[in-house]
Amino acid sequence: MNIKSVLVLFSLSVSTNVYANNERIVSAGAGVTEILFALGAGKQIVAVDSTSRVPNGVKLPILGYHRALSAEGVLSVKPTLVIGSDEMGPDQVVKQLQRTKTKVVILKSENKPENLSEQILKIGQIVGQEENAKKLVRKVNQDIKDLRTQNYARSQSAIFLMMQKGKSPMAGGGDTPVQAMMALLNAKNLAYNLKSYQNFSYEMILQQNPKVILLAKRSFNGNMAELKKNYPLMVNTQAYKNNCIFAIDGKAITAGVSLGTISESKRVGQLIRNNPKCLG
Template sequence: MIRRHGLARITAAAVAALMAAAPLPADPAQRIVSVGGSVTEIVYALGQQDRLVARDTTSNHPPEALALPDIGYVRRLSAEGVLSVNPDLILAEDGAGPPEVLELLNETQIPVATVPMGFDRAAVLAKITAVADALGVPEDGAKLAGEVAAAIDTAVAETDLGGKKVLFVLALQGGRVLAGGENTAADGILTLTGAENAVDGFAGYKLLTDEAILTAAPDVILMMDASGTRHISDKDLFAIPAIAATPAARSGAILRMDGMLLLGFSVRTGQAITELSEKLDRIGS
């Protein structure tokens, strides 16, 4: 049985066997695997979804994408899972992996188009251009990029949050807060909405000390609206004394949004800016 999740250790002979069953590559590609929720959203927005044969776990929008085979989490792919759907093109966000699997896929000579990541307006447009070029529809890409740019510009122009301080909490680990600093999707979307990231001085996601949380003194705490083991309840959040002492906790200013909408930096970024700014405006009124 072919495993679809986790890091796969497969031999060159196994790869050869899987490839022997694959059809000859089409030109243009007609059996595409999309890796990364933002990439999948762009494929659908370009009207090219009929060419998709599989997607990764983060590709949860639009809802129709969920009907496609799931070949695993974007950073924990298995070569077996990808090859099992006989793709003739792999569209992958920069940072997909693990590297060993991508190296193995490159050895199969299946084209792998890497889509650049980034957390601002320019990055969204670059993603759209890269996906459209890989799909052979650059004119459609230029049109979509123009529409998305206009939506982002309109959303940004309509925000007025007065520098409200927001702490983005990605997860709780061992009773500590994993928060988003600079050069993260969380920081990028806060910047576009005109809100202030309550933490600075570090890049990426970092576990905060109690002192750092108290110094940050966020007006609002923002999280993804996750389910299952990834869900962070208010009870779990307020069990951390430093969080309970923040202005956000004292006023009950806790927000949750769909993670892919909030952090995806794809075709819905204008919508994300508008929704987040409206929620932030209401919660402070």
């Protein structure tokens, strides 16, 4: 959206503890929601967007996709605070919310793992969970260190693709959360020079012939026979031949690096390690 420079839309000079424990929060972004629950602020959330994951047993209203919210929908749950990434929108809805008594906080999406700690601390301050935020930062920093030490992909070539029947695949470039996952796995992103998500033809895929291919779960459920049926050209890649195509949770790479990015990197890294052909 066009207001990325605005990170916090109310004065931080006001003590967050004055209102933090009794806020009615709308969380618009998978990463933001994960952090709120991890900090112990889940009970304050009154609604989430469709990209958000909530713990088992928790039921919350879903207000739609975080890029396509409606002011009426958000205000219907009577929030006192809306927190989202800078991908929250559309712009006119954000501006409508700003004109109400509801506080609106927009956090910059970060695509480097090391910047996740700053995000956690900001949210912790906003909701009055500073100590829990510090503890979570220590855990996240250790997880990142452990991932880098594991060196799961050993600098092998890899690519993340979004697939849709009848259309050219789209690859995640070097300025996306995909790159953060690649960095954590120590994989060489063959689409690193691309901006955002761009078309990456089958001819380019076959030419680059990555060792590892990551696909969003919505287009690949792990069934290689079904993949062959839906996208027959993929069978010519060494990743297919070596069974090195893995499904990843798209929510882990939505609106910047998140706790989900870290956990999904661990899971995928272990899958890569368990198949020596992915590293040969």
